[in-house]
Amino acid sequence: MTGHAVQPAERALIRISPVHQCGYHARHMPVPDPDLLVRLPLFRRVRPEDRVRVAAAGRLRRYERGDVVFEEGEPPDDFVTIVEGRVKIFKRLPGGRDLILQIFGTGDPLGAVAVYEGRPYPASAQALDPTVCLHVPRQAFLGLLEESPALVRGLLSGLTLRLIELTERLSELAGAGVEARFARLFLKLSEQFGIPRDGGRFVPFPLSRQELADMTGTTIETCIRIMSRWGKEGVLTTERDGFVLVNGQVLEQLAGR
Amino acid sequence: MTGHAVQPAERALIRISPVHQCGYHARHMPVPDPDLLVRLPLFRRVRPEDRVRVAAAGRLRRYERGDVVFEEGEPPDDFVTIVEGRVKIFKRLPGGRDLILQIFGTGDPLGAVAVYEGRPYPASAQALDPTVCLHVPRQAFLGLLEESPALVRGLLSGLTLRLIELTERLSELAGAGVEARFARLFLKLSEQFGIPRDGGRFVPFPLSRQELADMTGTTIETCIRIMSRWGKEGVLTTERDGFVLVNGQVLEQLAGR
DNA sequence: CTGTCCCCATGACGACGGTCATACCGTCGA
């Protein structure tokens, strides 16, 4: 799989279900179980009785791929946490393009930025996969914040981490070319999710060309060009359920160390 | 001043003292007065006795233009607050350019991102003017955090605000051209510091061409081209101690609404 | 007064990457 040249016909394409822009409102689901909260990092360290309160106040909702969790500019009525699935946080750019700020997964909080101050969401959120989220009404969450220093600490840590990541991306966008940005993106994904395979690393994180383009702040055409060239050069290949970093060395090189 | 065309000879240039890269260590100053803290937003709402503790633990330092307050990658030993002056927060880009993430002024905290988790500073800080900072040792600050919910709230608010601003800049950098970014920069400065003058707005916030370029993520040449063209077109002029937005309409236009 | 230094200004040139246009292929529904 890694050794010989890949024929065009062999190149498996990502199979990503079409995005149905239809659904805004998510399906409601049964009331959450307090034990479920233990699996969410943010709530793990709060007192058990507080978890019960959160569970009682919270609601689970199910989103299909493409469903909107919230839209930029809306007031944050809920504090949202991903129980299962992936959600992209993105801003719409003048000109029609989107810029994906971050992709959150299981256990990550959504809209932590907005909920505390009650500011409108600074970006939109849309499900990438079939996703289940825990919605806790803002007031209930704020009440819990008052009493749980552990929760405040978690929130503060999360914010600082995101802030650091954003400054990093800002400097990449300003300083590095498109190809370098792609290289860094995949190296980061590999570090986070990659598992060894055939001498390379498999990243079980499917993304369409459009999504890749939106993550690096470029156009789909430029993205496709680079990805298809890398495929031919044996640097990185696309599979139906993720990517394979065949030659990490070259990527490190292109990333500019 | 606004009506007639500006001759090249008339265009006053910014007088910005040369940056001496020499000084890293700042001059030490007398122990701070607790009353001084009342003027710093972050400490205003903490209990008076806590302000006394902070004042006792803290030290004032003086920085000249170009002096380094801290460098990217260093561990945050102190929590720093600007008492007087301006400090730029910037990242060095591969290729030698700098990207200014933010310019902080009197009352703003520095390194709030790093101090809580103890992570190394994600960016460097350098004084733009003669500046006085209050340094509170990290441990003392953390102790105070434990006991002062007001301080925690202030920190959280500050971080969320910065996060929102950064996402905004990220999308600008990805979506808008250089000229639009300059227009937005000046409109923001005008909104924050501008005072009406001769039908336009004067922004008493001197910045060199290089600093402007670093704030918008471009090169000094491109910056100079735009600024000198705007000067000729009567859109915006440079003065020794700031800028004059002569025609805000055009800037709004260029900013893309 | 004169040399030096730093900041500002302007022109020429080229490349990176965005835009437009076209085509291929697999999936799905009729």
Added chain:
DNA sequence: TCGACGGTATGACCGTCGTCATGGGGACAG
């Protein structure tokens, strides 16, 4: 089986902006 659709692929073109090179002008030291 056929057609429509969405995602992927590739070529041609060109504008924006980064790079290099050169020159002017004010401030300051000797």
